[in-house]
Amino acid sequence: MLRAPDRIRRRGLRLLSDHELIGQTRAGDPVAFELIFDRHADAAFSLAYRMCGRRAVAEDVVQEAFLSIWRTGMRYDDARGSVRAWVLGVVRHKAIDTFHRETAKTGRDVLDETAAERIPASGRIEGEVERREDARRVRAALTGLPSEQRHVIELAYFGGFTHSQIAGLLELPAGTVKGRMRLGLKKLRLLLDPPSGVAS
Amino acid sequence: MNSENHLPAHEGCGADTAAYALGALEPAEAEAFERHLEGCVICAEELAGFQRTTDMLAPSAPQYAVPSGLRARVVGGVRAEPRRSGAADKRRGRAWRLIAPGGGRALAALATAVAVALAAAVIVIRPRLSGGPGGARVISASVVDSAGSARVRLSGGRAELIIRGFPQPPAGLIYEVWLKRPGRVPAPTRVLFSVTGHGAGDIGVPAPLNGVSKILVTSEPDGGSDVPTHPAVIVAPLS
Numbered sequence: 001m002l003r004a005p006d007r008i009r010r011r012g013l014r015l016l017s018d019h020e021l022i023g024q025t026r027a028g029d030p031v032a033f034e035l036i037f038d039r040h041a042d043a044a045f046s047l048a049y050r051m052c053g054r055r056a057v058a059e060d061v062v063q064e065a066f067l068s069i070w071r072t073g074m075r076y077d078d079a080r081g082s083v084r085a086w087v088l089g090v091v092r093h094k095a096i097d098t099f100h101r102e103t104a105k106t107g108r109d110v111l112d113e114t115a116a117e118r119i120p121a122s123g124r125i126e127g128e129v130e131r132r133e134d135a136r137r138v139r140a141a142l143t144g145l146p147s148e149q150r151h152v153i154e155l156a157y158f159g160g161f162t163h164s165q166i167a168g169l170l171e172l173p174a175g176t177v178k179g180r181m182r183l184g185l186k187k188l189r190l191l192l193d194p195p196s197g198v199a200s
Numbered sequence: 201m202n203s204e205n206h207l208p209a210h211e212g213c214g215a216d217t218a219a220y221a222l223g224a225l226e227p228a229e230a231e232a233f234e235r236h237l238e239g240c241v242i243c244a245e246e247l248a249g250f251q252r253t254t255d256m257l258a259p260s261a262p263q264y265a266v267p268s269g270l271r272a273r274v275v276g277g278v279r280a281e282p283r284r285s286g287a288a289d290k291r292r293g294r295a296w297r298l299i300a301p302g303g304g305r306a307l308a309a310l311a312t313a314v315a316v317a318l319a320a321a322v323i324v325i326r327p328r329l330s331g332g333p334g335g336a337r338v339i340s341a342s343v344v345d346s347a348g349s350a351r352v353r354l355s356g357g358r359a360e361l362i363i364r365g366f367p368q369p370p371a372g373l374i375y376e377v378w379l380k381r382p383g384r385v386p387a388p389t390r391v392l393f394s395v396t397g398h399g400a401g402d403i404g405v406p407a408p409l410n411g412v413s414k415i416l417v418t419s420e421p422d423g424g425s426d427v428p429t430h431p432a433v434i435v436a437p438l439s
Contacts, residue, residue: 030278037274041266043259050261059270060396066274071281085255092258096223138260156224157257163224175215182218189253 149184
């Protein structure tokens with residue numbers, strides 16, 4: 001149960017956009033920070049879990065990511081995309097940092113589907129339905145890529161591997177890996193973010 | 201990044217753009233590419249497009265609800281560590297370095313909160329004082345019906361609660377630290393906390409501790425309470 005002043009503040013802050021809440025968070029407002037957490041924690045945990053494959057590690061990654069946002073007052077750059085994308089970028093960096101700290105990488109691509117609770121079908125927060133539709137579109141676009149392009153993109157983005165590591169894993173020249181990344185991202189971009197006048 | 205890409209000419213550009221957007225360049229390559237970007241509009245434009253695309257990848261992962269205990273730990277960590285307005289600007293310059301690979305160690309310790317188990321009965325605490333480094337005093341404490349350990353480290357008028365091997369707080373609850381003075385009801389410190397995934401946490405107890413006879417920890421509803429609503433799960437006698 002929140003204290004009365006926090007409850008009142010929370011009600012007011014709930015009306016603010018993510019961008020405005022980030023500003024409040026940087027000013028040291030813990031209630032604004034909690035709202036940012038509530039809006040984006042599911043996506044953050046899901047990404048960390050996808051990358052780490054272990055629930056406990058994913059939880060630590062998300063905890064570190066959010067607390068680092070709070071502690072360091074990282075500056076959100078709205079030119080770089082939405083607050084959600086920014087938060088997820090921080091989470092992704094944290095996960096990769098964790099990979100670097102751990103010597104063993106085995107098992108992190110294997111999801112324990114029973115260990116975490118799937119988000120219920122009904123929308124939890126405003127915009128959730130739209131986000132799910134976006135996610136479905138991205139998954140469809142990824143699936144539509146040639147497998148060799150999809151693999152290098154997934155290994156890099158979700159696995160946190162460098163192109164050199166991927167080249168070693170797949171026994172390919174580094175240039176080939178970079179080329180596949182580029183071709184794959186170009187296709188994804190066309191599918192997901194088409195230039196005006198091009199139907200997706 | 202090959203050497204040709206450092207040249208002003210745009211021929212051969214782009215070989216590293218996708219790998220950079222995916223965070224897949226080696227650190228030295230990434231630095232070289234960033235230098236190249238400063239003078240190459242073509243790569244900068246392509247990168248912006250690729251970054252919009254990579255920003256969309258994260259939500260394509262299977263979606264899960266965040267564990268309730270995780271929220272409690274993060275909120276507890278934030279409440280335990282109020283940040284002064286303006287601190288952000290002072291730290292801005294190093295923020296991204298902190299999250300760069302290898303830089304997260306500086307943050308690893310902060311995330312730790314503390315933990316204890318909720319139970320009905322309180323174990324009698326037998327204080328055991330021992331010397332610590334730098335003149336610190338360490339007080340051992342027992343906990344209630346739970347694995348793990350708790351102790352308080354006193355140094356220079358400051359106290360730190362150190363907890364290891366404790367479970368997460370019950371769903372919807374968070375741990376709160378109280379200061380007990382003789383003949384008075386426990387006073388809230390507004391320090392709320394939980395534990396890491398490994399059940400560990402180090403948390404500062406706010407001063408002043410003048411007249412405080414015990415540091416207590418209870419489980420409280422998320423957001424904390426003004427008076428304890430659950431039995432103490434850690435009791436650390438200071439006198």
